[in-house]
Amino acid sequence: MALAPWDELPIENTLFVLVTGGNSGIGFGISERLIDEYLTTRSLSSHIVVIPTTRSAKKSRETIDGLRKHTREFAATSTALRVRTGPNYDPRQTTRRVHILSVQLDLCNLPAIRRCATQLVSGTLSSPSDDDDFVPLTDVRIPRLDSIIFNAGMGGWYGLNWPKVFHNILTKGLVSATTWPTFKGALSGFVIDPIHGKTAKNNNDEAATAPQMGEIFCANVFGHYLFAQHLVPLMARRPQAGIPPGRIIWESSIEPDWETLSLDDFEAIKTNAAYESTKRLTDLLALTSSLPASKPYVDKYLTPSTTKASQPSPPTGAATPPKIYLVHPGVVQTTLFPLNAFMFFWYNVVLYVARWLGSPWHPITAYNGACAPVWLALQEQEDLDAAGAQRVKWGSSTDFWGECRVKKTEVDGWGWEGKVEGGRDQLKKEQKIKGRKWDAVDVTEERLAQFEELGAACWKKMEALRATWEERTLKAVKEGN
Secondary structure (H helix, E strand, O other): OOOOHHHHOOHHHEEEEEEOOOOOHHHHHHHHHHHHHHHHHOOOOOEEEEEEEEOOHHHHHHHHHHHHHHHHHHHHHOHHHHHHHOOOOOHHHHHOOEEEOOEEOOOOOHHHHHHHHHHHHHOOEOOOOOOOOOOOOOOEOOOOOOEEEEOOOOOOEEEEOHHHHHHHHHHHOHHHHHHOOOOEEEOOOOEEEOOOOEOOOOOOOHHHHOOOEEHHHHHHHHHHHHHHHHOHHHHOEOHHHOOOOOEEEEEOOOOOOHHHOOHHHOOOOOOOOHHHHHHHHHHHHHHOOOOHHHHHHHHHHOOOOOOOOOOOOOOOOOOEOOEEEEEEOOOEOOOOOOOOHHHHHHHHHHHHHHHHOOOOOOOEOHHHHOHHHHHHHHOOHHHHHHOOHHHOEEEEEEOOOOOEEEEEEOEOOOEOOOOOOOOHHHHHHOOOOOOOOOOOOOOOHHHHHHHHHHHHHHHHHHHHHHHHHHHHHHHHHHHOO
């Protein structure tokens, strides 16, 4: 096992962040923005380790190369870095403080999730050593994770439903129609065998007879949920560690509302709004993670696994578990929503028009959409605690010119901060009115109680599913399937 550059540094001078779905779109933008903001806000002796996950070794190599190229260009052109360093600034001194590793992760393959987690917790990682601007890394250990940003996922859409496009615009206006669209064409019935990572193609297919799970549910929620549980040993902190607990940052969407999730279709198999259903579930899990009703299930979830396939629990003694936060990227144009080149261009134009008409929720680019998750990953823990950050859905917002900022987002049944607000005048004073959904209803104590109850029920269901699928996964691993 090789000595890593961070092994001899004070722990406060290092940051370790993992980003799922890091090879493209918002995931790649998160890594880019994370590097940029870290380099310009932390000491000139600080090192950052970014770990984007991809689904293949080829994509991992391409992602590392792409992020290195971005880092090299930023180091060479950043005025902020030159001012801070002085007249003898050498960009290579900056690039050698940025370390990019990558692991392969398939969120719809539960044994693969366990293997990836085990590699991170108790194995080693390497990165290409053919670039002199970066420190070569071979068989290095990751001592901890400060944040994991759950960005990867799938939409399940096939394209635009044109009658709904015109109906949305005519009845709600362009800004609302592009912020909370119902015109994305989607199908129901997406299922997968998550033990083998196979979808059923016909009734005679082996995957059709194996235990199945909703595919979009697995990709967007359950795979991440299982992955994070196996990474708890890297995220929990002993009192003497001198650093804050790890952060589990779930990326949701601005779109879901109360009606998009049904406990009777928990895995979003029957609905044709599976994406929105899984994002509503994400909201509920994250926002209720610190509430008393969810505590029994959250405590169990955030206890390190002691199975042979993963790292044993750390030594006895009270440890602070990781904290769970919630973000969304605003409206970002990525390939997650399938459009041909012609429609991709014009849809992008429409999104800019919506921003110019006053929408705060149209960052549009992946780099801008990364504003909120990067902000959460870099904030001081004391500031997050003072802001009650676990009770807020933090959104990436922009002004007319595209200047980024982080904005609290209203959640149906929860409000902005899990409390009854003080009326319209107070909402205006706190700058919450702008960007509010056109048909939003003020939250009440009764609705809050229902939200908390529903969140606890979701946690209970997730823990039951985790127990069931962990048992099936262990059995498959032992049998060599």
